[in-house]
Amino acid sequence: MLKNYQAGTFFDEMVDQLGNPKPHYESFYQLIRQISNDELREKHETAQLSFLRQGITFTVYNDAGGTERTMPFDFVPIIITNEQWMKIERGMQQRMEALNLFLDDIYHEQEIVKDGIIPEDLITDNPNYYKKQVSGLEIPLKNHIFLAGIDLIRDENGEYRVLEDNLRNPSGMSYVFQNRYVMRQVYPELFFQHSIRTLEHQFKDLHGALISHAPTNRTGQPCAVLLTPGMYNSAYYDHVFLAQQMGIELVEGRDLVVKDDIVYMKTIRGLKQVDIIYRRIDDDFLDPEAFRPDSALGVSGLLRAYRKGNVAILNGIGNGVADDKAMYAYVPDMIRYYLNEEPIIKNVETYFLRDPEQLDYVLDHLEELVIKNVGASGGYDMLIGPHSTEEERSVFRRKIIETPSQYIAQPTIKLSRAPAYQKGEFYPCHVDLRVFVMNGTESHVLPGGLSRVALKKGSLVVNSSQGGGGKDTWVLAEGGMNHA
Amino acid sequence: MLSRVADSLYWMSRNIERSENNARILSTQLIHMLESSDQRVMDRDWEEILEICASKEEYYERYARLNRDTVIQYITLSPANPNSLQNSIVYARENAKATRDHIPDGLWQLINRFYLDKNAQQDQPMTPQATQNHLKDIIQMSMTCQGIIESTMTRGTPYTFIKIGKWIERAEKTARILNVICEKTLKEKNSTDTENYYHWLTALQIVNAYDSYIKEHPPTMNPKDVLTFLIENQNFPRSIRYCVDHILNAIHNLESGKISHYSEDLFKLLAGMQEEISRTDIMNMSTEELMAFLDTFQEYCHRISRTFSETYYLVEPVHASH
Numbered sequence: 001m002l003k004n005y006q007a008g009t010f011f012d013e014m015v016d017q018l019g020n021p022k023p024h025y026e027s028f029y030q031l032i033r034q035i036s037n038d039e040l041r042e043k044h045e046t047a048q049l050s051f052l053r054q055g056i057t058f059t060v061y062n063d064a065g066g067t068e069r070t071m072p073f074d075f076v077p078i079i080i081t082n083e084q085w086m087k088i089e090r091g092m093q094q095r096m097e098a099l100n101l102f103l104d105d106i107y108h109e110q111e112i113v114k115d116g117i118i119p120e121d122l123i124t125d126n127p128n129y130y131k132k133q134v135s136g137l138e139i140p141l142k143n144h145i146f147l148a149g150i151d152l153i154r155d156e157n158g159e160y161r162v163l164e165d166n167l168r169n170p171s172g173m174s175y176v177f178q179n180r181y182v183m184r185q186v187y188p189e190l191f192f193q194h195s196i197r198t199l200e201h202q203f204k205d206l207h208g209a210l211i212s213h214a215p216t217n218r219t220g221q222p223c224a225v226l227l228t229p230g231m232y233n234s235a236y237y238d239h240v241f242l243a244q245q246m247g248i249e250l251v252e253g254r255d256l257v258v259k260d261d262i263v264y265m266k267t268i269r270g271l272k273q274v275d276i277i278y279r280r281i282d283d284d285f286l287d288p289e290a291f292r293p294d295s296a297l298g299v300s301g302l303l304r305a306y307r308k309g310n311v312a313i314l315n316g317i318g319n320g321v322a323d324d325k326a327m328y329a330y331v332p333d334m335i336r337y338y339l340n341e342e343p344i345i346k347n348v349e350t351y352f353l354r355d356p357e358q359l360d361y362v363l364d365h366l367e368e369l370v371i372k373n374v375g376a377s378g379g380y381d382m383l384i385g386p387h388s389t390e391e392e393r394s395v396f397r398r399k400i401i402e403t404p405s406q407y408i409a410q411p412t413i414k415l416s417r418a419p420a421y422q423k424g425e426f427y428p429c430h431v432d433l434r435v436f437v438m439n440g441t442e443s444h445v446l447p448g449g450l451s452r453v454a455l456k457k458g459s460l461v462v463n464s465s466q467g468g469g470g471k472d473t474w475v476l477a478e479g480g481m482n483h484a
Numbered sequence: 485m486l487s488r489v490a491d492s493l494y495w496m497s498r499n500i501e502r503s504e505n506n507a508r509i510l511s512t513q514l515i516h517m518l519e520s521s522d523q524r525v526m527d528r529d530w531e532e533i534l535e536i537c538a539s540k541e542e543y544y545e546r547y548a549r550l551n552r553d554t555v556i557q558y559i560t561l562s563p564a565n566p567n568s569l570q571n572s573i574v575y576a577r578e579n580a581k582a583t584r585d586h587i588p589d590g591l592w593q594l595i596n597r598f599y600l601d602k603n604a605q606q607d608q609p610m611t612p613q614a615t616q617n618h619l620k621d622i623i624q625m626s627m628t629c630q631g632i633i634e635s636t637m638t639r640g641t642p643y644t645f646i647k648i649g650k651w652i653e654r655a656e657k658t659a660r661i662l663n664v665i666c667e668k669t670l671k672e673k674n675s676t677d678t679e680n681y682y683h684w685l686t687a688l689q690i691v692n693a694y695d696s697y698i699k700e701h702p703p704t705m706n707p708k709d710v711l712t713f714l715i716e717n718q719n720f721p722r723s724i725r726y727c728v729d730h731i732l733n734a735i736h737n738l739e740s741g742k743i744s745h746y747s748e749d750l751f752k753l754l755a756g757m758q759e760e761i762s763r764t765d766i767m768n769m770s771t772e773e774l775m776a777f778l779d780t781f782q783e784y785c786h787r788i789s790r791t792f793s794e795t796y797y798l799v800e801p802v803h804a805s806h
Binding site (some may be wrong): 052053055084231240243244249250251252255265266267268270272 | 485486487488489490575581582584585589592593596600641677695797798
C-alpha cells in the first residue's frame, strides 16, 4: 500500500525522493508491508477506541458547551537515529541553560539589556513580565524552568529547527507515554527488529527534578503537589497522569489555603503544609491578591508565601517574558551572550515588524510568509501566506499596520512530512516534534517527545485543537537496529 | 488524603450504589406490574417507585399524570430528575474522573466505558426489552465495580471512604423501602393475606434479599420476619444493622481505635443507632410504631451522612440529593 506513496517536493521522514525507505525506516517499512489492509483498519479502530475508553481526552468548547475529544492517533512512528537525537539533546540543554540564565538576569540586574543585546521595551512592554511580583527573588536552584516543551520542525533539507519555546505550562507529556502504550498494545509486531530508547525510567528523573526544588528552610521529606485548574481544563488528563506517575497529590485551588504565608492543603485530617507546587495554572490566575482579582482557580496569598521562600512554585512565575514569539528571535543571541557558544539547533528566520525596513519587506511579501501574533498560541491569529486569500491578507495587513510590534513574520518553511494512515490509505502529512526537557539539579531530555501531525490533507497546523493528531516517536538506541 | 478527594470517592460510591438499587427496584416492579391490570393498583405502584427512587412531589411538579413511559423515562434517563439512573452514572463518572489518581485504572475505565456505551445507545427506542436490558447492565456495572474495588484496592483510606459511601447509601435506601411498604400495608389494613404476601415479597425482592431470606425463613412472608431480617440481621449485607456495624467498624479503623474530639459526634451517633436497633423489639411493635421507628431511622441515616461529611471536612456535596 505504500507503493504509491511519494515524498513530493518535501523532506519526508520515511522515504527518499525515489520513494525508497531511508535506512533507519527500512525494517519498519518491511514490517508494515506484511500487514493486510483489513488488519490495519481494525487496528486503527482499536487504537482510537483505546484512547476514548481510557478517557485520554481533551475538551473542546463551543457554543453548545464542551465536547470530549480524543487526539487522533497515527501509528506510523517518527523514527530518529541515535546520532540525530544526541544533537537534539545537546541543543535542547544548551537552549534551556541560556533561557534560564536569561530569566534570572531579567528578574535581577538585566545585564543583557544594559549590554544592548535585547531592547528594553521588548521586556517592559511584555504583558507576561511580572516585575512587581517576582523581581529580585532568590528561587530554589535559581531554576525558572522545571519542565519545558520545545517545538522543533525540520526544513526542506531535513535540518531540525526550533519553532517555539514553551516555558510556562507545556502540555502533552502524557501523550508521549500513552502513544507508546497504545502502540505496544495494538501494534506489537512493529517493534520487532527495532531497539528503541525506553520511556520507563523517566518519572524517576521528573520526580527527582521536582523534589530538588524544595525550599532550603524545610527539613524532612518535602510535600509536592500538582495544581490543576480542574477536570474541565483541556489538559486535565495531562495533569492527572503526571501527578499519578510522580506519586504526588493532584490539587485544585480550593484545596489550598495560605495562613501566615505558609501554604497548606485541606485534608481529612486538617491542614498539611505544602512545599513544592508544580502548577498548571497560568500566572494570571495563580493568586487573586497579586494577579487577576477575578480568578477563581487560584489561591489567595500564594505569592506572599512564594516571596517569603516558604513554597516553591514551578515553573517560575513570569516565564512568559522569555517564550513569546518576539523574544524567540533573540534566543540565539542569548546563547552567544550567556554561554559564548553557537546555537546547536537553529531558529527559523524571523522578521521583526517593529523595524520599518523589515515591516516594508513583509508587507510586500505577505503571500510568501507566515505571520504570527507574538502573544497567541495554538495556531490562532496566524496567516499562512501561500494558503491565504486576498481578503485574509488584507485583514492581516490592516492588523500589522495598526500594531506592528504585535506580529512577527517567518518564511514559509516546507515542513517535513511523514506518512499517516487514515481512512484506509497512507498519505503524507506535515509533522513537528515537541521535545520535553526536565530541569532540576540535573537536566534530562525525554527521549523522543510528542510528534504532532497535521492530519487534514495539506494542512500545516498540528495543534490538537485544530485537527492535529499524535504519533509515537522512536529514538533508536545506540547501534541502531537489531537485525535479529 | 485531600478532603475534596475523599468527598468525590464517597459520592462516586454512593452514586454507583444508588444506580444499582434504583435499577433493581424499577426492574423488579416492571415485572410485577405485568400481572396487574387494575389501574388503581398500577398507579399506586408507580407512585411507590417514584417515592423510593426519586421524589413523588418533584415528579408531580412536572407531570400531571402517571404514565408508564413518562415514569420510566423519569427514573432512567431524565436529566431533570437528580436521582435518575443517567444522572447517577454521570455523577459517578465525574467523581471517578476527579479521583483517577486514587482509584484503580480498571474502575475508571469500566465507568467511563459504560457511560460512553450508554450515551451511544441513547437514541434507541425504549422497548420493554430494551429497558430491562438497560437496567440489568447497570446492576452488572455496579457489581463489577465492587469486584474491582474488592480485588484490587489496598485497604487504606480511599477504600474506606468508598465503602462507607456504599453502606450509608444502602442503609438509607433499605430504610426508605421499608417505610414505603409499611405505609402501604397500613393504608390497606383490610388487605388479604395474598396481597400482604405480595407486598413483603416485593420488599425482599427490591432489596435483593429474597434468596437469602428464604434460606432462613419459610416462604410465608410474615411481615415481622421480613422486617427483622432487613433491619436486624447481622450477616445479610444489605440489612440496616449490617451497614451500621460496618460503618462503625470502618471509622474505628480509620481513627486507629481512638475517639478524638472531632470524631466524637460521629461515634456517638453510630453507637446510638446501633443501640436503637438492638433495643427495638420488632416482633411486638404495631405497624404505627414500626413506621415511627423507620422514620427515626431514615433521619438517623441522614444525620450520619451529614456528620460524616463534617467530621472529615468534606466539601458541600454538589450532587447530593438528600
